[in-house]
Amino acid sequence: MIVLFIMHIKELKIFLLPLAIILVFFSNSCARHPVNDIKTDCAINAGACIKTIGVDDIRAMFDVNPKPVKTMKELVFNINIKKGEVPVEDAMVSLNLTMPGMFMGINKPALTHKGKGRYEGKGVIPRCPSGLKIWKADVTIERGERVASGSYTFEVD
Template sequence: MNQARWLVATFVILAALSFIWGHNPDQVRLKDTVYGPVIAVVIPNDCTLKGVGCDLSLGQIGNVLVRAPKEIKPLKKFSLVVEPQGDASKSMGAVSVDFQMVGMDMGINRYPLTRSSDGNYAQNIILPVCTTTRTDWVADLSFTTTAGTFVAKIPFIVDHR
C-alpha cells in the first residue's frame, strides 16, 4: 500500500511540474498589439534559416538577416538572431517568433526577441521533441515597425536527436 501512495504522489508531483514548465508566464501572453497594416514578407527561394541565414526585405524599412546555428536539435538550446541591415534598425520595434509544426499541436513556442546594444535582436530557444518524429517546423516571425507589422513564415528542418 505504501508503494501505491508513493507512486500516486510521484505522479501528482510530476504532473504539477509538467503543467508549470509547460505554462511559463513569460511565454503565455497575448500576441503583441498590431497597429497599422500587416504585411506578408516574401521568402526568397534560397532562404536558409540555419547556418548562413535568410535575408528578408521589409519593403521601405529595409532588410533584415535572420539566422540560427547550422544545427538545431530538439531539447537543445540554440540562439535565433535578427540583424537589421542599414537604416532598418531605426524603424524596428518589437520582434518575436512563434515556432509551429503544420498540422500538429506542439504547445506554445513563442519567444520575444531582446534588442541588444548593437541593434540586433536575439533569443535563446528550445524546441520540443515531436513524438511522431517529424522534424519540419515553421518559424513565424513578426517585425513591428513604424510602417506596420511584417510577418514572415520560414520553414526549416531540425536535426535528428
C-alpha cells in the same frame, strides 16, 4: 437512402471500431499532413536566411545557433533587421515557433535588442516522437503602427 442507412446501422457499427483504431494508428500524433506537402525555404544548418518582408523593404536575417540545429537543446535565435543598409533599432520583434500542420503549443522565445538591429533570444524546439523535423519561425516586426511579418520554414536535426 436514409431509411436503408438506419436499417443497416447495426451492421455499419461493426466497421466503426476498426476504422476508428486505424485512424488513430495512422494519425501519428504530430504528422497531420504528408511530409512531402511541407516544403522548407530556409536551410538553417547552412547559414542564416534572409528575406525582404513588409512594405518598408525591411531585410530580416534569421539565424539559429549552435549548428547543426537540434531539438531539445538550448538554442539562440537571432534576427537582424536592416532597412537598406541601416540597422532597424526601434522595432518590437517577436518570434513564434510552430510545426506546420500540427498544433504543438505556444512557443515564443522572448527577443531583446542587442544593438545594431540584432534581436536575440534563447529557446528550445521540442522533439516530436513521430520523427517530423520541419518547423516554421514566424517573425513579426512592429514599428509604431506599422506591422510586417515573414516566415522561415526549416528542418532541424
